Amino acid sequence: MLQEFKAFVLRGNVLDLAVAVIIGAAFGAIVASLTDDLLMPLLAAMIGSPDFSSNFVLLGPIPDGYQGSLTDYAALKKAGAVMFGYGAFITKIVSFLIIAFAIFMIVRQANKMMPKPAEAPPAGPSEEVLLLRDIRDSLRK
Template sequence: MLKELKAFLFKGNVLDLAVAVIVGAAFSAIVTSLVKDIITPIIGMIIGTPDFSGIKIGSIMVGNFINAVVNFLIVGTILFFIVQAANRVMAAGKKEEEPEAPAGPTQEELLTEIRDLLAKK
C-alpha cells in the first residue's frame, strides 16, 4: 500500500499539478496586488473613488458584490493580456525552431503523374 501511495504521489502529473497550484497561488498574490495597488487607484484618479461598498437597494447591501464583480473584470482583463503576451513570446520561439516543411509537388507535376498513370492502363 505504501508503494502504491509513493507511486501515485510521485507521478509526473501529480507533481506538475502541485507545482501549478503553488505557482498559481503566488501569481494570484501578484495579480491581486497589481489590481488593488496600481489599477484601482488609477481608475480612482480617472472616475473618482472606485469603492461601491456603500451602495444599497433598500436594506440590501449590493456594493460589496459590485466591488467583487469589478475586481473580477479587472483581474480577468489583466490575465487575458498576460496570457496573450506569453503566447506571443512562445509562438515567436517556436517559429525560429521549426524547420520549413519541404515543398510538395506542383500542380503540373501531379497532373503529369496522373496522365502517365492513365497512359499505362
C-alpha cells in the same frame, strides 16, 4: 497501498500540478496587489471611488443596539442587518474584470514569446494510393 500512493504522488503529472498550484497562488497574490494597490486607485482618481460597497439598500430594520454609521455596509452586515448589497457586488465585478484583463495580457504576451511549432511537411501519398496508381498505369498500357 502505501506503494501505490507513493507511485501516484511521484508521477510527473502530480508534481507538475503541485508546482502549478503553488505558482498560481503566488501569481494570484501579485495580480491581487496589482489590482488593489495600483489599478483600483487609478480608477478611483478617474471616477471618484473604486469601492462601491457603500451602495446598498437596507431591506429590514436596523438591529437593536447598533451604534455605528448607517452608511457603513461592513458594520451593518456584521450587526446582522438585512441588506441588498449591490455596491459590493459591483466592486467585486470590477476587480474581477481588471484581474481577468491583466491575466489575459500576460498570457497573450507569453504566447507571443513561445516558439511557433514547425509545420510538418505534407505527407506523401499512402502506399494504397501508390499501388492504385501503379494498377491504373498498368491498365492504361
